[in-house]
Amino acid sequence: MPGSSRLPVSLRETFNARRSSPRGQLVALNVDVLRNIIFILFLLRWTRKLFYQLKGRGITGSVADIYTNTRRVLYGIFLGLPGVRTKVQTQVAETILKLERKLVPSGPGVERTVALPAEGWSAEQVRKALEDLENMEHTRWEDGRVSGAVYHGGDELIKLQTEAFGKFTVSNPIHPDVFPGVRKMEAEIVAMVLSLFNAPDGAVGVTTSGGTESILMACLSARNKAYQERGVTEPEMILPETAHTAFRKAGEYFKIKIHLVSCKAPSYKVHLQSVSRLINPNTVLLVGSAPNFPHGIIDDISGLSRLAHKKKIPLHVDCCLGSFLIPLLAKAGFESETFDFKLKGVTSISCDTHKYGFAPKGNSTVLYRSDEYRKYQYFISPDWSGGVYASPSIAGSRPGALIAGCWASLVKQGENGYIDACHKIVGTMKKIESAIRENHSLSTDLRIIGRPLVSVVAFHSPTINIYDVADAMGEKGWHLNALQSPPAIHIAVTLPIVAAVDQLIADLVEVVEDVKDKERKRIAEGKGAKGQAMGDSAALYGVAGSLPNKSVVVDLAKGFLDTLYKA
Numbered sequence: 001m002p003g004s005s006r007l008p009v010s011l012r013e014t015f016n017a018r019r020s021s022p023r024g025q026l027v028a029l030n031v032d033v034l035r036n037i038i039f040i041l042f043l044l045r046w047t048r049k050l051f052y053q054l055k056g057r058g059i060t061g062s063v064a065d066i067y068t069n070t071r072r073v074l075y076g077i078f079l080g081l082p083g084v085r086t087k088v089q090t091q092v093a094e095t096i097l098k099l100e101r102k103l104v105p106s107g108p109g110v111e112r113t114v115a116l117p118a119e120g121w122s123a124e125q126v127r128k129a130l131e132d133l134e135n136m137e138h139t140r141w142e143d144g145r146v147s148g149a150v151y152h153g154g155d156e157l158i159k160l161q162t163e164a165f166g167k168f169t170v171s172n173p174i175h176p177d178v179f180p181g182v183r184k185m186e187a188e189i190v191a192m193v194l195s196l197f198n199a200p201d202g203a204v205g206v207t208t209s210g211g212t213e214s215i216l217m218a219c220l221s222a223r224n225k226a227y228q229e230r231g232v233t234e235p236e237m238i239l240p241e242t243a244h245t246a247f248r249k250a251g252e253y254f255k256i257k258i259h260l261v262s263c264k265a266p267s268y269k270v271h272l273q274s275v276s277r278l279i280n281p282n283t284v285l286l287v288g289s290a291p292n293f294p295h296g297i298i299d300d301i302s303g304l305s306r307l308a309h310k311k312k313i314p315l316h317v318d319c320c321l322g323s324f325l326i327p328l329l330a331k332a333g334f335e336s337e338t339f340d341f342k343l344k345g346v347t348s349i350s351c352d353t354h355k356y357g358f359a360p361k362g363n364s365t366v367l368y369r370s371d372e373y374r375k376y377q378y379f380i381s382p383d384w385s386g387g388v389y390a391s392p393s394i395a396g397s398r399p400g401a402l403i404a405g406c407w408a409s410l411v412k413q414g415e416n417g418y419i420d421a422c423h424k425i426v427g428t429m430k431k432i433e434s435a436i437r438e439n440h441s442l443s444t445d446l447r448i449i450g451r452p453l454v455s456v457v458a459f460h461s462p463t464i465n466i467y468d469v470a471d472a473m474g475e476k477g478w479h480l481n482a483l484q485s486p487p488a489i490h491i492a493v494t495l496p497i498v499a500a501v502d503q504l505i506a507d508l509v510e511v512v513e514d515v516k517d518k519e520r521k522r523i524a525e526g527k528g529a530k531g532q533a534m535g536d537s538a539a540l541y542g543v544a545g546s547l548p549n550k551s552v553v554v555d556l557a558k559g560f561l562d563t564l565y566k567a
């Protein structure tokens with residue numbers, strides 16, 4: 001009984017008191033042993049946790065984590081104080097109301113359909129209504145005014161996609177015998193995308209409803225694989241902090257603990273040593289982006305791949321945004337980096353056909369090095385009273401029309417079409433980049449983030465409030481993306497932007513001058529930065545963004561989602 005000496009004295013006395021009969025003594029002895037074992041297991045578990053925490057984040061990192069968490073809790077308590085709470089709630093409600101006025105048309109002239117019309121409309125009426133809905137006042141994506149968002153391949157392609165839709169509107173790949181054409185197209189789409197990413201023999205994939213679902217599936221498969229093959233019950237994954245938020249969603253949905261690794265200046269790529277230190281027996285997946293959404297930077301995928309291969313951990317490369325651009329960079333004559341299945345450690349890749357593949361929205365693919373990974377994302381229910389049921393991803397019934405639209409886009413564009421698009425899009429990104437680096441009116445106040453190689457160019461400012469720039473561009477009809485930590489904005493170039501880029505640069509020059517003027521005036525008048533009338537991004541990111549506890553932002557975002565469903 002070597003362990004019994006570790007029990008506290010009072011506990012031992014309690015046991016001793018029960019040891020009056022031999023039988024009683026035996027029971028007490030067993031309870032004693034059991035208690036010790038449980039205690040030791042408990043101790044081991046926490047020592048292990050502490051060890052991996054210290055190994056992963058170091059002492060300074062761990063102290064910093066505790067500091068951040070404490071600030072968050074304290075600020076949460078502050079927000080909950082009676083006076084503060086009502087004030088915050090009123091302001092949140094006001095902001096949401098403002099948003100509602102902006103998004104939900106109201107007033108006497110607005111017609112709403114909130115119940116089925118008792119008598120169906122005529123086709124002509126429906127057509128007219130659809131036209132009005134299409135033409136509601138909006139940010140002009142058609143004129144290239146929107147960063148990202150609309151990835152289309154030109155009017156001719158849209159027409160073709162619509163025809164494809166028409167032929168397959170009722171089709172559903174869940175019934176391959178009824179819709180053999182849809183099954184064939186879906187399989188061919190996966191094969192075409194696989195070949196684009198240098199997939200080895202035996203590589204497989206599935207199609208999904210979008211990048212988020214592709215990422216969710218890759219995470220689910222990694223989690224299930226680790227559970228089945230290694231018995232991991234407390235899964236963890238390691239993400240660059242710039243990785244798409246869909247990975248955080250996967251963490252929440254599938255209960256995978258997330259470790260974020262910083263992507264610091266000047267490269268803004270994920271810090272490899274930090275990733276390496278965070279790996280432990282619970283790690284089920286490493287992640288890299290090619291490129292990431294915020295800054296358009298490609299992580300060091302070769303480095304991640306070496307790490308993943310050495311430690312025998314799956315590595316997912318998120319090419320949702322890179323999609324059909326990044327595999328063709330070299331062929332289009334641009335600088336490139338290795339990021340795909342050529343690297344031994346890369347086990348899965350997500351590629352959005354609905355981004356630079358120009359497929360209709362609602363389409364993406366997730367590729368796996370082999371079936372040993374894909375099989376863990378399948379859902380199979382052998383004993384359901386509705387029959388044996390099997391489906392590859394989240395959805396049950398799926399739109400065959402979208403598959404037809406996607407297939408039509410891929411074969412219509414062809415490799416040459418995508419290379420041509422790559423030329424235009426990446427060329428335009430470079431044009432914006434060099435304007436910001438070289439045009440004197442921009443280069444003094446704006447700084448490019450890292451070295452972008454694909455379609456996104458992000459910049460921040462050491463001298464002026466970058467969110468004011470975003471808002472002023474908004475007033476000129478441009479919709480650029482505001483980013484946070486660090487404060488910055490980005491432009492994701494799409495084909496419509498290619499045609500509008502000169503205007504974009506000219507407006508940016510003007511806006512930067514304006515913002516500088518306004519700041520100079522404010523300083524001359526002795527007002528602090530606070531006195532100004534703030535635009536939307538400045539208000540959201542400039543003020544709320546700096547709070548230690550973002551519960552106010554959460555409330556605002558929830559209000560936003562609610563607003564979307566107000567008729």
Ligand SMILES: *Cc1c(COP(=O)(O)O)cnc(C)c1O
Nearest residue numbers: 210211212244292293318320321
């Ligand atoms: C767009 C994007 C995704 C997925 O987004 P969806 O909107 O779900 O298609 C994932 N990763 C990156 C880097 C992206 O830009």
Ligand SMILES: *[C@@H]1O[C@H](CO)[C@@H](O)[C@H](O)[C@H]1NC(C)=O
Nearest residue numbers: 072073075076079080549551
């Ligand atoms: C942040 O604040 C909210 C209340 O405003 C609180 O409910 C929440 O627990 C806080 N977050 C943390 C991590 O303490």
Ligand SMILES: *[C@@H]1O[C@H](CO)[C@@H](O)[C@H](O)[C@H]1NC(C)=O
Nearest residue numbers: 207209362363364398402406
């Ligand atoms: C297109 O999207 C649907 C879901 O919206 C999905 O079921 C289908 O597999 C996708 N097809 C392709 C080719 O991406």
Ligand SMILES: *[C@@H]1O[C@H](CO)[C@@H](O)[C@H](O)[C@H]1NC(C)=O
Nearest residue numbers: 438439440441502505506509
């Ligand atoms: C900077 O850009 C503006 C707007 O496009 C242009 O008018 C100006 O000539 C450019 N200046 C330089 C030095 O390139």
